[in-house]
Amino acid sequence: MEMNYPDDSYALHTDEYQINMIQTYWLKGIDQRKAVFELYFRKIPFQNGYAIFAGLERVIDYLNKLHFTKSDLEYLKETGNFSDDFLEYLRNFKFSATLRAVVEGEVVFNNEPILQVEGPLADCQLVETAILNVVNYQTLIATKAARVRSVVHDDAIMEFGTRRAQEFDAAIWGTRAAYIGGFDATSNVRASKIFGIPASGTHAHALVQAYRDDYEAFKAYATTHKDCVFLVDTYDTLRSGVPNAIRVAKELGDKINFLGVRIDSGDMAYISKRVREQLDEAGFSSAKIYASNDLDEKTITNLKMQGAKIDVWGVGTKLITAYDQPALGAVYKMVAIENSDGILEDTIKLSSNAEKVSTPGKKQVWRITKKADGKSEGDYIALWDEKPAEEKSLYMFHPQYTYINKNITDFDARPLLKDIFVNGTQVYQVPSLIEIKEYAHERLDSLWEEYKRDLNPQDYPVDLSEACYNNKMKIIKEIRESINKKA
Ligand SMILES: Nc1ncnc2c1ncn2[C@@H]1O[C@H](COP(=O)(O)OP(=O)(O)OP(=O)(O)O)[C@@H](O)[C@H]1O
Numbered sequence: 001m002e003m004n005y006p007d008d009s010y011a012l013h014t015d016e017y018q019i020n021m022i023q024t025y026w027l028k029g030i031d032q033r034k035a036v037f038e039l040y041f042r043k044i045p046f047q048n049g050y051a052i053f054a055g056l057e058r059v060i061d062y063l064n065k066l067h068f069t070k071s072d073l074e075y076l077k078e079t080g081n082f083s084d085d086f087l088e089y090l091r092n093f094k095f096s097a098t099l100r101a102v103v104e105g106e107v108v109f110n111n112e113p114i115l116q117v118e119g120p121l122a123d124c125q126l127v128e129t130a131i132l133n134v135v136n137y138q139t140l141i142a143t144k145a146a147r148v149r150s151v152v153h154d155d156a157i158m159e160f161g162t163r164r165a166q167e168f169d170a171a172i173w174g175t176r177a178a179y180i181g182g183f184d185a186t187s188n189v190r191a192s193k194i195f196g197i198p199a200s201g202t203h204a205h206a207l208v209q210a211y212r213d214d215y216e217a218f219k220a221y222a223t224t225h226k227d228c229v230f231l232v233d234t235y236d237t238l239r240s241g242v243p244n245a246i247r248v249a250k251e252l253g254d255k256i257n258f259l260g261v262r263i264d265s266g267d268m269a270y271i272s273k274r275v276r277e278q279l280d281e282a283g284f285s286s287a288k289i290y291a292s293n294d295l296d297e298k299t300i301t302n303l304k305m306q307g308a309k310i311d312v313w314g315v316g317t318k319l320i321t322a323y324d325q326p327a328l329g330a331v332y333k334m335v336a337i338e339n340s341d342g343i344l345e346d347t348i349k350l351s352s353n354a355e356k357v358s359t360p361g362k363k364q365v366w367r368i369t370k371k372a373d374g375k376s377e378g379d380y381i382a383l384w385d386e387k388p389a390e391e392k393s394l395y396m397f398h399p400q401y402t403y404i405n406k407n408i409t410d411f412d413a414r415p416l417l418k419d420i421f422v423n424g425t426q427v428y429q430v431p432s433l434i435e436i437k438e439y440a441h442e443r444l445d446s447l448w449e450e451y452k453r454d455l456n457p458q459d460y461p462v463d464l465s466e467a468c469y470n471n472k473m474k475i476i477k478e479i480r481e482s483i484n485k486k487a
Pocket residue numbers: 264265266267268269270292293294295299302303306
């Protein structure tokens with residue numbers, strides 16, 4: 001497909017309606033009006049207590065490269081929907097807006113802006129779809145991975161999902177997100193090459209089937225590799241697989257690193273305990289037991305409760321496809337737009353569903369932590385000009401149930417949205433993947449355990465400042481009054 005278009009680009013990786021709107025803005029002369037859009041999700045996925053933000057590095061790359069190539073423009077011309085003048089305008093398009101975002105690995109919550117685009121209306125509009133595409137998926141997988149990490153504690157977890165992922169990109173970027181969220185390694189060799197994620201692999205049933213015999217297969221593998229993990233469940237785990245793995249390990253001795261065995265079927269609690277006994281009795285107490293087979297955080301928790309003797313967990317399908325919740329549902333909404341007098345006015349999207357009413361105005365998210373213990377007290381969404389970090393005491397209240405409130409003193413307020421691009425120029429230095437991963441780990445440490453448990457976590461406070469709340473109420477009232485007048 002790409003071979004037909006050697007100059008294929010991501011400029012058309014957008015919904016047609018964005019380009020339709022841009023043509024209107026341009027013909028009506030408002031394409032350069034300043035707008036502010038914010039990205040947020042309404043519900044934390046997997047009923048988790050937090051999400052892990054991921055995807056920024058790819059968004060940065062997309063924005064840096066964003067331009068309409070010859071074949072992009074030729075294609076748009078062929079559709080017959082766009083004028084030559086407009087296509088000429090697109091030919092000269094370069095992203096010139098300001099992008100702010102929380103950094104990758106940051107712990108984030110529902111209903112707070114995690115990314116903001118401020119600049120020409122056309123620019124803000126064009127990039128919506130691609131940014132949502134990237135952030136929705138990577139944040140979802142990083143969050144799922146963090147859930148798995150939270151139940152395995154210090155055990156090793158490997159990402160095995162490529163074969164079940166929704167196509168090439170999902171495998172590659174999902175693996176990266178999984179690594180940020182806490183996975184240790186991936187089976188995907190290309191992801192390892194591209195991102196430097198440790199690669200890890202055992203062998204498949206096919207090897208044993210090829211030799212039609214556990215012993216022959218393990219021996220062949222052991223004489224062609226130093227590190228050996230034998231897959232022992234092809235025929236009979238306890239009567240053939242493990243005894244033959246032990247036999248080969250003994251025969252080869254120091255010539256190999258007998259790292260352990262993998263089980264991929266059956267009752268993994270029962271089998272792993274018997275396998276442990278067999279390995280220990282044979283003197284291989286440091287050999288590890290790997291397990292895989294449709295695992296996720298729930299099965300792993302249950303296996304641990306049953307005392308399963310599993311040391312290394314391989315997780316594929318249910319991680320990479322976000323099996324139990326395949327969409328994060330992040331949205332990208334306009335919160336302010338310049339009027340014909342050049343004044344930035346706040347805008348709102350109303351809905352009969354209170355949760356779907358957007359919060360107008362350009363905002364900053366402040367993470368409020370107590371000086372005493374460094375733990376997060378909540379997030380405080382304030383209008384851009386507010387300076388909560390300079391306040392002595394902060395009044396925090398639930399934006400819907402306002403009677404839930406508290407006054408915080410002796411706190412630190414840290415702004416989460418950072419400048420990534422300023423007027424089209426990248427100003428943010430992307431950290432290394434390992435730094436991002438470590439950052440996620442560190443950020444999770446600053447969260448109280450109540451928000452981190454995998455079942456029924458407490459709701460983390462995401463509050464609006466009084467000014468932000470009053471502004472929202474004022475705008476809702478004004479719109480209602482103006483509709484009433486016109487009706
Ligand atoms: N002790 C256990 N407690 C809870 N879940 C388990 C336990 N052992 C295995 N599982 C999980 O139960 C599911 C069993 O899947 P399935 O019914 O396909 O059996 P299987 O062992 O894979 O069968 P097969 O031998 O055909 O491969 C998997 O998701 C596996 O992770």
